[in-house]
Amino acid sequence: MSVFLFKRLATLLATLAVASVLVFSVLELLPGNVAQVMLGDTATPEALAAMAHKLGLDQPAATRYGHWVAGLLHGDTAISYSYSTPTAELIAQRLQVSLPLAALAMLLTTVLALSLGVFAASRHNTLADAGVMAGSQLGIAIPNFWFAILLILVFAVKLQWVSAGGFPGWTEDDGGGLLEGLSALLLPAIALALVQAAILARVTRSAVLEVMREDFVRTARAKGLSRRAVLWRHVLRNAMIPVLTIMGLQFANLITGTIVVENVFVLPGIGRLVFQAIANRDLVVVRDVVMLLVAVVVLVNFVVDLLYALVDPRLKASDA
């Protein structure tokens, strides 16, 4: 296990290191001066010089990279140009919306996909199976932001059950509360979960069907275990490897989907932050948010790798 863990940890660290160099370099390789890009063409030379000093542009690139990485690790990040607040503080505020949204969407995705996938597989080649497959094919084709707009159209414009967007906050001091906050995130989470669940349901169905053809399933049935018991106790656990793989890959989609859907519902999360930063030419915020999101994608893939080993010990044995 230790060799397996060590290899995966080394890959994780190497990927994060290369990604940080890439994110830093891309924003370094700006056509022209970073200060000029941030302040625009009308900036005076004095303002440009002050901004260049503020950003540390008078120091060598390697030194700035070192400061940036050290700052990220210690939570001592650069000050946002447009918000005059450290980016870590800004990101932490916005994560209070984005993290619960992503978690709620992932929960809905998992529950919906596993139930539909197992249901379709257990009724293989029936009308119910065909219905789930057709529905999932349609779900995959629907853009999540369009589905989000349709949800607004039905539930906010026609039925007027919810507001068309915005977030009331998690506390009563903000004018919201736990229930108000959750209800504001429900439609965005459904919009995000639909496409993800459609893909995952198909993978779950295929994986369950594959495992159901294995000899040990026949043996378990021959032993007298009920179909339901075999399905939940033996089949699902063995079918989890491809399902986990796709869930890991889907996490990147979930993150990008969150960025898009937050903009549809005007939620003050990471997605809104990064687009406001682009509009304000606040490159420090863009850099730190992109790095955070890349780190999350890489970390989730690392966790999925570890989960593989837990679900299927053969993987870690072969790797060690």
Add this chain to the structure above:
Amino acid sequence: MPSPATPRPPVAGFCRQACRHPSFVAGATLSALLALAALLSLFWSPYPPAEIDIPAKLQSPSAAHWLGTDSLGRDIVSQLLVGSQNAIVVGVIAVGIGVLVGVALGCLASARRGWVEELVMRLADFTFAFPALLSAIMLGAIYGPGLLTGIVAIGIFNIPVFARISRGAANAVWSRDYVLASRAAGFGPWRITLDHVLPNIASVLIVQATISFATAILAEAALSYLGLGTQPPQPSWGRMLNEAQTQLFQAPLLAVWPGAVIALSVLGLNLMGDGLRDLLDPKLARRR
């Protein structure tokens, strides 16, 4: 000296089989409609798509404007038709980047094995950490938003997809007896790649290209919706949705048409990809 003949997938009767495959027929029909719409819009559209006609703004569907007009009086059908050109251009170029670079890298990894293969695969893993939207955000922040930013971001994300698939499929071909015979006859890795590997992995690549095309259309629509993709006055389905969202209370149908067109185009390509997979790999089709 010619290299030993490579067994090719049987092509006889493919069309007949394809015509009997319901998912392929449905997908190919929708995809053909998309291509026809793009072709037609090169020569004709009911109105110039960018023509502003304020007195005719937010009209309901009628004989003059089949799907109505938007908040600037622009004809929706004309914008949808011309927007299909955009979808096809993005799909072709973004998938083209993925195929050209990704397949070259995948075949190189498979032919060389060892550290080259390890390096290519780690690079592919690394690129997966940058979803198209994140790349587009970085590129958009620096170079400004635009169609090119979107195409490059989607194309970069396609490279590891094709590198992984072609390397996996090529490794299987390299273990075949006819490749061994070619090697024994003295042919080098490049000749074998051109003569045997590429023709035998073509079917896998065609299926993936169809699915990646659909993904590219979705990604471009999302980028345009966010303002990072196609810029005005060029019509794009994603931006039409963005503009329609501001008119949801006055003209809700405006938000329906572009989304439906995106969904039907993606559905068509996905169905065609699934159908092709079944037709080109019957073993897999039986398992599905």
